[in-house]
Amino acid sequence: MAPRPIAYNLLRLILAATHTTPRGVDRIDYGYISYLLDHWPADVVGVMPTLVGPRFFPREQLFKARDRLDGLWREHIDPGGDRILARLIRRFDDPGLPEPPPKPRGFLPGAKGIPRIARLLLGGGITLGKPITALPPKALYLDIGHYGLTFPRAFRWRWKRPDIRTIFMVHDTIPLEYPEFVADETFRAHQRLVVKTAKYADSLIVPTRSAGKAVEEALANHRVRPIDIHALPLPIDDLFGRHVSPVRELQGRPYFMICGAVEPRKNHRLLIEAWRELIRRHGEATPKLIVAGSPGFASQEIIREMSAEESLRRSILLASGLSSPAMAQLMASARAVLMPSFIEGFGLPPGEALSVGTPALVSDIPAHREAVGEAGEFLPPKNPDPWVEAIENLMDDARFEERRAAARTFVPRRWGDYMRDVTAVLLNEPVRA
Template identity: 45%
Template sequence: MHRPVALDLVRSIMSSMQTTPRGIDRIELGYFESLLADWPADVFGLIPTPWGMRWYPRERIVEGVAFFKRIWRETGSAEGDPVLARLRREIPGTEPVLVPPAKRKTRRRDLLSAYGQTARMLIGDKWSFGRPLSTMPQGAIYLNIGHFGLGYPIFLRWLDRRPDVKSVFMIHDTIPLDRPDLCQPSTTQAHHRLMEATARHADQLIVPTPAAGETLRAELARRGARDIPIAAVPLPIDDIFRRPVAPDPVLSAHPYFVICGAVESRKNHLLLLNIWPDLVRRHPGREPKLVIAGSRGFMSDQVFYMIEKSDVLRRHVHFATGMSSPALAALMANARAVVMPSFTEGFGLPPVEGMVLGTPAVLSDIGAHRDAAGAHGVFIDPTDGPGWLEALSGLVDDTGFAAAKARVASFRAHDWPSYMREIGTTLAGV
């Protein structure tokens, strides 16, 4: 017998501030769509309100999924994306590119606005206080995919009053605890609280790679936590990145590489910036470009300062903040490679998306990347500048690029149906 599923919507509320989704936002949205469509029992949502956590019925969550797909332009096409249109003008040129302004701090009123926007969408035209958790169906599974609310005990206190509810958490990684030097102090503090909540409440854990599972198990053991089952299931790739993408006559004519994700210290953008002038000099007349698809993050000032002060970098580094997923797929499909020289990752979704599209991936040699990309990725130590220079230079050459594309042609990744079959088995066993 399948239990009802209560979806935690805290991250969804915060994500309404974004015009485009991050990787984990798309994963959470995929969970919602899949469970609403196929889970044999009821599916509903939990929303924090001034009156505490309340639950809202299935039809509101269905409306919420449609709302996010609409504001994130997930159902559109690449053709109408203004960022992709700008890159098609910039990449063939040699004019210096304007460096984006500094990241604006999130203000409290922004958070309240985001909450209000999402709450109005979920609650509907007629105001509803939702339903008290005391009336939530017995024996439900509380499913938290978004990670965010687990670091704030106020969102979990209700679990103490509902011992019949089983808790399943997706834990993306333990990076803020393993490498606090690469994360904001507030993020590390929140992750400590997340681990405390996991040790106290979780009945089942889901992780994206065996490597992430190993670090999580070690962290829980260090805290003296009970043994909690951990299912390592590689993340699925959306259909958007599975559809054939025709070569773009403008983009495909000019060699460029894509690094996707927030510009923050753990992503190691500086390695690429340090080798790029040499990469440009090696290929006169076919100078490769670097497209940074992501917004400013923690400790990113040095990256943007370096670009501002270098004429070579300003002519060969482009920015693509705010792209829709269809446009990102088109950008990746026409690239020489998706690169990710990160010092640490929980999975590394963009390179896998790129490989599904048939684009080579050059990755830092870390456990999560090897788990995600297998024998199809090119792995280089994240501190090996000369190694990265040689690998990327080989992909500017058409012969090397063709060989690399042949290497990823047989790559396979989870789609949503195959992924949810494994997740469904895990949930059914709770």
């Protein structure tokens, strides 16, 4: 089947420009549009909301905007020039060094974010574009960012263009399954997402089979037409690989990491309890825990608890806003990356850690089983005792090297293989098992 033009929803990437570093899901979005711009043989246009409704913009403008976004993010700096990493290194020697309060990453851009969006759009050569109803004939409408599915009137145009095939990525149904872990507006937005997906989607991409099953159950009460669901495990960026050198200043100083937004579902409190016990047992010899992530929903109490006691303040270091290269270097010199989440749609950090040769201790949930397979060490998310034991094992050099050897058996899925399967979905062909 000949490739069809692609209309790609840009909303998440536009909002991601408000921050100096991308989240994992932003990097996935950026990887999609970059690959399609560079390799898709048919036309690629970008769709974004405007004050006069959804409009689309030509491929040449997307190239400019992509390069501009790349420049707005601090992803190409040498890790030695990452000020967040430099401050973190200093705090290893002086844990009492005052730390600026971390800023949450909200959905809407703040005062500093709006000028960054303006720079992105102006740097990309902003034009008025064309109304979305004028999309190229038989285009594929691709939205992997979620945000475009949560606006009440985002898809009314679809009924005027029955020739267009719609493909969405649905990351998970966590807000519907576990509403206690999200804000009320996130829950309502996910309800809208499910309704719109059931109404408009021709095909879905999900990151794991377990996420696909949950999505299928959520759609059951709303579906109005058949929807193909394809479970495609997410790729690991090339910057996470065996070539990554560890942080020189932290060599010989054991530490562990947890990566991702600070919020209840990530289960930071289990690690706080584990570190209390480690401090009781090991005192000054307790390894540091680096919390690499920005505040998310209901993070205030978690962050307050991290610093409630002097011993915790000296052992748990929050690092918000690290560039991806700095994150990779920190992972490469860590004893392990820890991910005790109660629930995940996928979870990139354990795979990223294993890709640089660092062990991953993860909660025993279906998404983690699918994401890292036999290379991960699986622990219960509700009991800190096994985590304390596993962490103590990795404090021993011999056992650490054994776990590093197991980590090196992990074979990361890279972008080329991933987009081969995405291409099969876009062409409406069978995906290779």
